[in-house]
Amino acid sequence: MTDFARTRAAFHLPAGVTYLDGNSLGPMPLAAAARVQRMMAAEWGDMLIGGWNGAGWYDQPRRTGDRIARLIGAGAGEVVMGDTLSIKVFQALSAALALRPGRRVILTDSGNFPSDIYVAQGLGDALDAQVRVVEPLALAGALTDDVAVLMVTEVDYRSGYRHDMAELTRRAHAAGALTIWDLAHSAGAVDTDVTAAGADFAVGCTYKYLNGGPGAPAFIRVAPHLADQARPILQGWMGHRLPFAFEQDYHAAPGIERMRVGTPPILALAALDAALDIWDEVDMAALRARSIELTGAFIGxxxxxxxxxxxxxxxxxxxxxxxxxxxxxxxxxxxxxxIAQGVIGDFRAPDVLRFGFAPLYNTLDDVHRAAQVLGQILAGKSWDRPAFHARAQVT
Incomplete structure (x- = not known):
């Protein structure tokens, strides 16, 4: 049984703040700063370049990947860390297209995160592939025999709608297509099981519900039966079978290692590793039950x-x-x-108020305070001030 009071105590949560934006950036685990400092002093500081072997930096992307694998229903050796989510989407898409020669359609939905669609459009332009965008509930019916890959974000970032991964994957496979699932709003929030669903590729970020900090590295998972066949266009030094032989030509490493690209972000991985310690005592079924309890109570x-x-x-x-x-x-x-009253949620254009509930630290008290403050704001129209309408420019 998961003790959610104990997991909540593992985070720095500023006094007077009801934080319902962990689906954009999770709060800082209390252990993260010390873990990064220790890495900097005892590893980078004292070991210098020897840290690649002495501190295990080189293998860190796989070790951390194995820790995330449990949270998404994957097995050991199926997940590797590194780079950004857009890069992992690009790798998965290019590998999937290569595995389905003769098919040139990437199918996705209008609720998908725009960045994933941008990546698909750029890759489509380069490879003469078409990106077909349909409404979220029309995906199953759009799986025609020219579709090479179905690319879906499991939980819609605006509405919170959760696609049926197993059913859509089954339909995609029946149509001869592969699947890529973006777990950015799933990992650490719901009881995702990529193995049971038969997913071919999965990608995700770690700075949201997994609380790895701003810029935390992304992950990619490839199903075992495809791991030695998948070959992404973006081929990097760390994905070579013999990276320190410095061969002129690329030869892919076996399995998931070929999905590595650049030098792993060791400082960021140290912070993420501290965040993942919290998950060692979390049961994913209990996490999902807690999520349903919180979100249902908030709706009411x-x-x-x-x-x-x-x-x-x-x-x-x-x-x-x-x-x-x-x-x-x-x-x-x-x-x-x-936000001015200490209830931090999010806005999504054009007219959506979005509230993310992280079972590890959000409580029913958060639910009731947020609803109460929202009710007061709407009843008193206290939002109708020039300062609240002015939008700061993001640079």
């Missing part, structure tokens, strides 16, 4: 306090990720008013 509390809001997120727990979204015509200003 907000609809009671704020009857004018439109629920965007599915009511059915099976189709809901670990977030809740509501629609309001002045969603940006309302969210700014919430």
């Amino acid at each position: 509390a907000v609809e009671s306090a704020c009857p004018g809001l439109e629920l965007v997120t599915p009511r059915d727990p099976a189709r809901r990720g670990s977030q809740v979204s509501f629609r309001h015509p002045q969603a940006y200003a309302v969210m700014q008013a919430l």
Whole structure:
């Protein structure tokens, strides 16, 4: 049984803040700073270049990948860390297209994260492949015999809708297509099982629900039966079978190692490793039950306090990720008013108020406070001030 009071105590949570934005950036684990400092002093500082072997830096992407594998239903040796999520999407897409010669369609949905679609469009332009975008609920019916790969984010980043990974993967395979699942809003939030679902590729980031910190490295998983066949276009030194032989030509490393590209971000991996310690005492079924409890309670509390809001997120727990979204015509200003009162959620264009619930540290008290403050803001129209409507330019 998972003790969620104990996991909550493992994080730095600023006083007076109700943090419901862990689906954008998780809070800092208390152990992270000390872990990074120890790595810098005892490893980088004292070992210098010897840290690659003496401290195990070279193997860290695989060791950390194995720790994440348990959280997504993968096995040991199936996941490797490194680079960014966009790079891992690019690798998975290019490898999948190569495994389906003669098919030139990448199928995705309009609820997918735009960056994934951008990567697909760029790759499609380079390889003369077409990116076909349909509505989320139309994916199954769009699996025609020209589709090479189905690319889906399991939990929609705006609405919180959770796709049925097993069913869509089954339909894709029946149509002769491969699948790529983006777990950015799944890993650490829901009980994803890529093995049981038969997923071919999975990718994800670690700075959201996994709390690895800003810029934390991404991961990629390749199903074992494809691991020695998959060959991405982006081939790097660390993915070579003999990286220190410095051969002129590329020869892919066996299995998941070929999905490595550049030098692993050891400082970032140290922070992530500290965050993953917390997960050693977490049961994923209990995590999912907690997520359903929190999100269900929030839907009820907000609809009671704020009857004018439109629920965007599915009511059915099976189709809901670990977030809740509501629609309001002045969603940006309302969210700014919430943040000013210490309830930190997120805004997604054009009109979505988004609240992410991280079972490791969010509580029912967070649920009730956020709903109460939101109700007060809407009832008093305290959001209707120029300061809350002005949008800061992001650079």
